[in-house]
Amino acid sequence: MKEWRAEKLMPGALIPVGGTARQYKTGGWRSEHPVWDERACKQCFLCWIYCPDGSIKVRDGKVIGIDYDYCKGCGICANECPADAIKMAEGGEPNG
Amino acid sequence: MKIKELSATKERFTSGHRLCAGCGAGIVVRQVLMATDKPVVVCCPTGCLEVSSTIYPSTAWDTPYIHNAFENAAATLSGVESAYRFLRKKGRIDREIRFVAFGGDGGTYDIGLQALSGALERGHGMVYVCYDNGAYMNTGIQRSSATPRGAWTTTSPVGKVIPGKTQDRKDLTACVAAHDIPYVAQASPSHWRDLVTKARKAFEVDGPAFLNILSPCPRGWRYPGSQSIAVARLAVETCFWPLFEVEDGRWKLNYKPKEKKPLVEWLKPQGRFKHLFAPENEHIIEEQQAKVDKDWERLLRLCGEA
Amino acid sequence: MAKLTEKIVAITGNAAVAQAMRQINPDVVAAYPITPQTDIAETFAEFVADGLVDTEYVTVESEHSAMSACVGASAAGARVMTATSSQGLALMWEILYIAAGMRLPITMTNVNRCLSAPINIHCDHSDSMGARDSGWIQIYSENAQEAYDNVIQAIRIAEHKSVLLPVMVNMDGFIVSHSIERVELLDDEVVKRFVGEYKPVYPLLDVENPVTHGPFDGLGGFYFEHKKAQIEAIERSRKVVLDVADEFKRISGREYGCFEPYRLDDAEVALVVLNSAAGTSKCVVDAMREEGYPVGILKLRVFRPFLARELSEALKHLKAVAILERATSPGSFGPLYAEIRSALYDLEARPKMVNLIYGLGGREFRPEHAKEAFGVCLKVAQTKRVEKPLGYLGLKEVEVIS
Numbered sequence: 001m002k003e004w005r006a007e008k009l010m011p012g013a014l015i016p017v018g019g020t021a022r023q024y025k026t027g028g029w030r031s032e033h034p035v036w037d038e039r040a041c042k043q044c045f046l047c048w049i050y051c052p053d054g055s056i057k058v059r060d061g062k063v064i065g066i067d068y069d070y071c072k073g074c075g076i077c078a079n080e081c082p083a084d085a086i087k088m089a090e091g092g093e094p095n096g
Numbered sequence: 097m098k099i100k101e102l103s104a105t106k107e108r109f110t111s112g113h114r115l116c117a118g119c120g121a122g123i124v125v126r127q128v129l130m131a132t133d134k135p136v137v138v139c140c141p142t143g144c145l146e147v148s149s150t151i152y153p154s155t156a157w158d159t160p161y162i163h164n165a166f167e168n169a170a171a172t173l174s175g176v177e178s179a180y181r182f183l184r185k186k187g188r189i190d191r192e193i194r195f196v197a198f199g200g201d202g203g204t205y206d207i208g209l210q211a212l213s214g215a216l217e218r219g220h221g222m223v224y225v226c227y228d229n230g231a232y233m234n235t236g237i238q239r240s241s242a243t244p245r246g247a248w249t250t251t252s253p254v255g256k257v258i259p260g261k262t263q264d265r266k267d268l269t270a271c272v273a274a275h276d277i278p279y280v281a282q283a284s285p286s287h288w289r290d291l292v293t294k295a296r297k298a299f300e301v302d303g304p305a306f307l308n309i310l311s312p313c314p315r316g317w318r319y320p321g322s323q324s325i326a327v328a329r330l331a332v333e334t335c336f337w338p339l340f341e342v343e344d345g346r347w348k349l350n351y352k353p354k355e356k357k358p359l360v361e362w363l364k365p366q367g368r369f370k371h372l373f374a375p376e377n378e379h380i381i382e383e384q385q386a387k388v389d390k391d392w393e394r395l396l397r398l399c400g401e402a
Numbered sequence: 403m404a405k406l407t408e409k410i411v412a413i414t415g416n417a418a419v420a421q422a423m424r425q426i427n428p429d430v431v432a433a434y435p436i437t438p439q440t441d442i443a444e445t446f447a448e449f450v451a452d453g454l455v456d457t458e459y460v461t462v463e464s465e466h467s468a469m470s471a472c473v474g475a476s477a478a479g480a481r482v483m484t485a486t487s488s489q490g491l492a493l494m495w496e497i498l499y500i501a502a503g504m505r506l507p508i509t510m511t512n513v514n515r516c517l518s519a520p521i522n523i524h525c526d527h528s529d530s531m532g533a534r535d536s537g538w539i540q541i542y543s544e545n546a547q548e549a550y551d552n553v554i555q556a557i558r559i560a561e562h563k564s565v566l567l568p569v570m571v572n573m574d575g576f577i578v579s580h581s582i583e584r585v586e587l588l589d590d591e592v593v594k595r596f597v598g599e600y601k602p603v604y605p606l607l608d609v610e611n612p613v614t615h616g617p618f619d620g621l622g623g624f625y626f627e628h629k630k631a632q633i634e635a636i637e638r639s640r641k642v643v644l645d646v647a648d649e650f651k652r653i654s655g656r657e658y659g660c661f662e663p664y665r666l667d668d669a670e671v672a673l674v675v676l677n678s679a680a681g682t683s684k685c686v687v688d689a690m691r692e693e694g695y696p697v698g699i700l701k702l703r704v705f706r707p708f709l710a711r712e713l714s715e716a717l718k719h720l721k722a723v724a725i726l727e728r729a730t731s732p733g734s735f736g737p738l739y740a741e742i743r744s745a746l747y748d749l750e751a752r753p754k755m756v757n758l759i760y761g762l763g764g765r766e767f768r769p770e771h772a773k774e775a776f777g778v779c780l781k782v783a784q785t786k787r788v789e790k791p792l793g794y795l796g797l798k799e800v801e802v803i804s
């Protein structure tokens with residue numbers, strides 16, 4: 001069902017594949033964006049466990065940054081980081 | 097339990113869902129689902145989580161999911177679980193599958209209570225999680241039987257003569273415990289280790305389990321989204337939302353604040369309680385505090401801590 | 403109760419349906435007892451307790467939960483059956499639409515009973531007529547034999563790949579559900595082979611291929627298109643109902659169509675009836691024919707899908723037709739009348755039509771009522787005028803304080 005599209009109606013409005021929401025990028029919702037500081041980070045993973053949107057990127061057992069495709073800029077990570085390694089910055093775009 | 101190891105579990109509730117920024121429900125669902133490696137079938141009643149996670153053609157569930165209606169998640173999942181038991185019995189399914197419902201307080205405390213009670217009594221192997229955000233948030237913040245006394249909602253507005261909700265909230269966790277099911281617990285996403293531990297127990301008991309999990313709502317509670325975890329933590333520290341479990345009928349307190357904070361510390365950051373700080377309403381805060389104290393004392397007694 | 407191995411038995415309508423359910427041996431049954439359906443729920447519980455079926459029986463706490471559990475079990479990939487009546491069906495109402503909208507092939511027997519208030523436990527068709535827009539296929543049964551046969555056929559219709567819709571089999575409360583009749587039961591093996599093994603299409607329990615059942619399909623979505631697809635499915639069921647009936651004839655010798663004309667070809671006036679009233683009316687037709695009256699009847703078996711073209715074809719040669727209706731729509735005509743009348747609208751020449759309400763709350767339908775109905779028809783045929791389009795059969799003389 002990899003080639004499934006919305007217009008290919010299944011019986012009963014069934015969605016035949018899991019996790020298609022990943023195609024919907026919620027990053028555009030942000031009005032502030034979190035900035036992660038690798039050097040300050042203590043790798044405690046609290047930001048990861050508290051993020052409602054699964055937007056703390058983890059690779060090989062390490063926090064490696066923010067997934068701006070989905071991060072809604074709620075600021076929970078920044079508020080909960082015990083090391084002040086995440087700070088909220090103005091605007092939705094990290095480089096804008 | 098190591099947090100890093102949890103991060104290796106597959107995210108079955110994916111990014112791209114459309115819950116509000118900072119919504120507690122997303123945190124609750126992620127923390128519950130990281131508690132098991134077994135395949136999980138999810139059922140949601142109608143509510144915030146349901147509409148935000150499955151806007152056709154997108155689904156945030158990378159695991160089998162079903163929504164039926166508002167008041168019947170427990171009955172629906174009863175059917176799913178019965179089909180599973182049949183197919184297991186027939187050898188047509190050979191692996192263990194877990195079943196979990198995520199209902200809001202509307203779908204659980206109120207309109208879905210009958211179906212929940214029936215499913216618990218029948219003893220289906222399912223985990224029912226109530227993400228309790230204390231009002232009907234999906235329809236725009238109307239009071240539920242989980243709304244704390246004094247809170248503003250659109251159907252318990254702060255008027256010239258009535259200052260918000262005039263009734264106390266229902267103690268649903270105790271109602272469910274009275275069904276004498278194998279496992280019942282109350283948890284908060286702020287205390288993630290406690291929550292994930294409880295979810296693990298819930299997934300592994302034989303029969304029904306129930307988790308009542310506080311789910312802060314920035315829109316309905318009127319606080320900035322960044323404070324969701326902080327507000328949940330204050331609910332625990334003030335004993336408004338104590339963390340406890342009832343395992344095979346034994347009540348156990350899981351967390352006792354070193355110093356029980358006054359309730360105002362939890363009320364203050366939330367706009368829905370703003371009017372209570374007017375001089376004419378201060379008595380409501382006192383009454384609320386007295387209620388929290390009384391409930392806490394009773395809980396300590398039940399848990400053999402008094 | 404009659405022995406299970408006997409081919410010809412004397413049993414009630416409810417027992418016949420329970421036997422059909424035993425022979426079908428569904429994966430999951432979720433049901434809640436309600437008069438007059440109760441002994442279906444009880445008898446099936448005995449089958450479960452005696453190990454005669456493999457079914458997981460979910461003894462729910464309400465009909466709302468019964469249908470909700472059926473939806474869950476069916477979506478999970480199980481063959482699912484249930485039964486109800488009256489208030490029970492009314493309580494399921496919300497979930498009836500969902501079962502159909504989610505395209506779940508659930509089979510349900512509805513033992514027709516009126517709706518409160520006043521509370522009354524006896525037969526009329528208000529319950530199933532109230533659910534006529536829910537998207538369920540509706541089949542009506544004249545007697546216990548038909549109820550038995552229809553339940554078995556319903557499984558095949560519901561589960562047909564081109565249909566995938568729930569089916570409701572109706573029979574009259576008490577009149578059929580509780581009367582002992584001669585019923586020919588098929589062999590267990592024959593039924594087992596006829597219904598075959600259920601192969602679900604996108605089962606929830608296929609954890610390797612996670613599917614989402616019941617998503618939110620709002621303004622920007624495809625609600626309208628999904629509904630259109632559902633409509634097309636029930637349209638396709640017209641053919642499936644007949645194909646299944648053909649196959650059923652081969653195993654039973656009993657013939658079924660979407661409706662049954664009785665001495666209709668050369669009739670000038672006719673009654674259209676559902677369920678048990680057909681039996682009484684047929685006797686009256688025979689008696690009146692002896693006296694030379696050109697009377698006949700049309701017994702409707704399948705009400706959903708509605709066979710507008712076929713019905714207008716079957717009725718067009720008549721001079722007058724009375725639609726006998728065991729249900730009302732206060733403030734309007736009965737639903738059957740409204741639909742059949744509209745089905746005939748485009749004919750160049752069409753019969754005059756009257757709507758006669760009978761038997762509400764189980765009020766007995768006697769031969770003289772059928773005779774009275776034919777009398778009305780004959781008068782209309784003669785005068786070519788309908789004086790009163792809506793009438794009632796069998797009302798008592800009373801004084802009404804408004």
Ligand code: SF4
Nearest residue numbers: 051071072074075077
């Ligand atoms: S700002 Fe919110 S959404 Fe973005 S990464 Fe932090 S916690 Fe997640």
Ligand code: SF4
Nearest residue numbers: 041042044045047081
């Ligand atoms: S919470 Fe802060 S210190 Fe901990 S992993 Fe996240 S960024 Fe690093």
